[in-house]
Amino acid sequence: MSIKAINVRNQFRGKVKEIIDGPVVSEVDIETPAGIVTSVITSRSVRDLGLAPGVEVVALVKATEVSIAKL
Amino acid sequence: MSIKAINVRNQFRGKVKEIIDGPVVSEVDIETPAGIVTSVITSRSVRDLGLAPGVEVVALVKATEVSIAKL
Amino acid sequence: MSIKAINVRNQFRGKVKEIIDGPVVSEVDIETPAGIVTSVITSRSVRDLGLAPGVEVVALVKATEVSIAKL
Amino acid sequence: MSIKAINVRNQFRGKVKEIIDGPVVSEVDIETPAGIVTSVITSRSVRDLGLAPGVEVVALVKATEVSIAKL
Amino acid sequence: MSIKAINVRNQFRGKVKEIIDGPVVSEVDIETPAGIVTSVITSRSVRDLGLAPGVEVVALVKATEVSIAKL
Amino acid sequence: MSIKAINVRNQFRGKVKEIIDGPVVSEVDIETPAGIVTSVITSRSVRDLGLAPGVEVVALVKATEVSIAKL
Numbered sequence: 093m094s095i096k097a098i099n100v101r102n103q104f105r106g107k108v109k110e111i112i113d114g115p116v117v118s119e120v121d122i123e124t125p126a127g128i129v130t131s132v133i134t135s136r137s138v139r140d141l142g143l144a145p146g147v148e149v150v151a152l153v154k155a156t157e158v159s160i161a162k163l
Numbered sequence: 164m165s166i167k168a169i170n171v172r173n174q175f176r177g178k179v180k181e182i183i184d185g186p187v188v189s190e191v192d193i194e195t196p197a198g199i200v201t202s203v204i205t206s207r208s209v210r211d212l213g214l215a216p217g218v219e220v221v222a223l224v225k226a227t228e229v230s231i232a233k234l
Numbered sequence: 235m236s237i238k239a240i241n242v243r244n245q246f247r248g249k250v251k252e253i254i255d256g257p258v259v260s261e262v263d264i265e266t267p268a269g270i271v272t273s274v275i276t277s278r279s280v281r282d283l284g285l286a287p288g289v290e291v292v293a294l295v296k297a298t299e300v301s302i303a304k305l
Numbered sequence: 306m307s308i309k310a311i312n313v314r315n316q317f318r319g320k321v322k323e324i325i326d327g328p329v330v331s332e333v334d335i336e337t338p339a340g341i342v343t344s345v346i347t348s349r350s351v352r353d354l355g356l357a358p359g360v361e362v363v364a365l366v367k368a369t370e371v372s373i374a375k376l
Numbered sequence: 377m378s379i380k381a382i383n384v385r386n387q388f389r390g391k392v393k394e395i396i397d398g399p400v401v402s403e404v405d406i407e408t409p410a411g412i413v414t415s416v417i418t419s420r421s422v423r424d425l426g427l428a429p430g431v432e433v434v435a436l437v438k439a440t441e442v443s444i445a446k447l
Numbered sequence: 448m449s450i451k452a453i454n455v456r457n458q459f460r461g462k463v464k465e466i467i468d469g470p471v472v473s474e475v476d477i478e479t480p481a482g483i484v485t486s487v488i489t490s491r492s493v494r495d496l497g498l499a500p501g502v503e504v505v506a507l508v509k510a511t512e513v514s515i516a517k518l
Contacts, residue, residue, distance in 0.1 A: 095237040095292070098374040099279035100230070101201040114471035116327035117298075117345060119489055120231060126197025130172040131229035132472060132489060134297055134332055134345060137241035141233055150232045150237070155276055156259075156369045156511045157228040158202035159171070159443075160191060161221045161453040162212055166450040166505070169445040170492035183278075185258035187398035188416060188511075190276055203259060203276060205403060205416060205510055208454035221450070226489050227298045227440045227472075230372075232240040242372070243343040256400035261418055262373060268339025272314040273371035274401060274418060283375055292374045298440045299370040300344035301313070301514075302333060303363045303382040304354055308379040308434070311516040312421035329469035330440075330487060347439050347474055347487060350383035363379070368418050369401075369511045384514070385485040404515060410481025414456040415513035425517055434516045441512040442486035443455070444475060445505045446496055 102153040104129050108145050111138060122151050173224040175200050179216050182209060193222050244295040246271050250287050253280060264293050315366040317342050321358050324351060335364050386437040388413050392429050395422060406435050457508040459484050463500050466493060477506050 106124030118138045122129045129151045143149070177195030189209045193200045200222045214220070248266030260280045264271045271293045285291070319337030331351045335342045342364040356362070390408030402422045406413045413435045427433070461479030473493045477484045484506045498504070 094376070095232075095240065095374045096376060097283055098232075098237065098294075098372060099275045099283055100372050101276060101279060102224075104197055105234075112471055114327060114469060116325055116330050116332050117471050119226065119471050119491070122231070124197060126175055126195060129229060130226040130489070131231050132226045132298070133231055133241045134243060134343070136332070137231070137243060141231065141239055141241055143231070148234060150234060152230040152232055152240075153173075153224050153228060154370075154372055155190065155201040155203045156274070157224060157509075158200060159223040159453060159455055159509055160193070160202050160204055160208070160212065160214070161166075161169075161223055161450045163176075163219060163221060163449070163451060165447070166445040166453065167447060168496055169443060169450065169453075169507075170488045170496055171443055172489060172492060183258055185256060185398060187396055187401050187403050188258050190258050190278070201276070203511070204454045205414070205456060207403070208456060212452055212454055223453075225441075225443055227487070228296075230240060230242050230296055232237040234236070234238060237374075240374075244366075246339055247376075254400055256398060259400050261368065261400050261420070264373070266339060268317055268337060271371060272368040272418070273373050274368045275373055279373070283373065285373070290376060292376060294372040294374055295315075295366050295370060297332065297343040297345045299366060299438075300342060301365040301382060301384055301438055302335070302344050302346055302350070302354065302356070303308075303311075303365055303379040305318075305361060305363060305378070305380060307518070308382065308516045309518060310425055311379065311382075311436075311514060312417045312425055313514050314418060314421060327469060329467055329472050329474050345440070346383045347385060347485070349474070350385060354381055354383055365382075367512075367514055369416070379516075382516075386508075388481055389518075403510065406515070408481060410459055410479060413513060414510040415515055416510045417515055421515070425515065427515070432518060434518060436514040436516055437457075437508050437512060439474065439485040439487045441508060442484060443507040444477070444486050444488055444492070444496065444498070445450075445453075445507055447460075447503060447505060
């Protein structure tokens with residue numbers, strides 16, 4: 093299934109830098125112009141998407157999941 | 164209360180660009196080196212934090228909230 | 235930007251049935267074979283995606299967001 | 306504690322099909338009329354709820370966690 | 377539908393203290409022994425559940441949604 | 448980076464009671480006046496924050512992540 097557009101406003105393009113595998117979920121670190129973006133997804137999805145270091149991806153974050161802090 | 168460190172791995176520093184006010188939640192758009200990051204938080208928090216265009220903030224996203232797509 | 239694949243395991247195809255507009259977020263009710271799926275997204279995204287009753291969409295839910303109850 | 310009603314609008318009844326155990330979190334795949342719904346919850350909750358293949362459950366998703374894509 | 381048990385590990389019993397109504401979502405403030413717990417849910421759910429000041433409720437939070445900070 | 452304030456309305460101070468380590472994510476149980484609060488965060492964050500039984504922390508929950516049930 094190919095998706096033309098998604099409501100998720102926050103999208104960060106980058107390349108997979110490192111994957112820490114676990115039996116259920118894996119950590120995927122993505123190198124983006126904004127720095128490293130870290131994602132935890134199911135290990136099944138890592139395999140289904142064929143993720144590996146160097147693969148180009150987009151990290152997506154729903155606006156309701158973004159918190160704001162003041163320094 | 165001042166926080167020294169937080170487990171949230173994804174942190175994007177930037178400046179508030181625009182706020183769309185609502186009666187319960189507001190949209191806060193933050194200008195970061197990674198582009199615009201959009202957040203939806205309670206309008207009470209917008210007031211409590213004194214958010215307004217130009218204010219420096221950090222957008223925070225928990226790793227479990229980040230999805231990954233392939234282009 | 236066209237997406238070929240996404241890690242989000244839970245995908246429900248359907249048609250938009252009703253939209254309740256708000257100043258910041260909107261409720262979008264989607265008619266799927268699984269029944270009505272309700273989503274709250276930013277009103278900007280509703281406009282950007284051109285959502286309206288009858289439009290075909292896919293509702294996406296990250297596995298870490300699914301809770302389980304026993305009856 | 307018995308719950309009479311919950312605000313979570315999206316509820317999918319089904320039967321546990323498969324559980325992938327992990328030391329901290331487990332993946333629970335639920336067979337529903339809408340297809341397989343995948344959930345990641347703590348392995349403690351899997352034990353506390355007595356989840357196993359064949360057990361009847363309800364998958365619950367908060368409306369703010371549902372994203373929308375266009376095909 | 378009555379629920380016997382739910383995987384959500386974090387449960388805070390309390391009484392609704394205040395509701396801020398919005399066209400799509402509402403803020404519900406709950407008085408608990410742990411202090412005020414604030415929730416944002418759809419305004420439809422507020423009506424469906426018959427929420428009003430004084431009503432006894434349980435606030436539920438999935439463990440994957442809890443962040444940790446050091447002071 | 449020190450944070451002066453955060454939009455997250457729900458904050459529960461307590462002490463780490465127990466940590467269940469996993470290869471990717473860990474469960475952190477926090478003893479608070481409201482009872483045990485359970486959090487699942489990346490194992491990297493557990494190490495980065497120096498979490499261990501007895502350490503004082505604050506559990507943070509975004510209002511949009513709180514569900515409400517009636518007993």
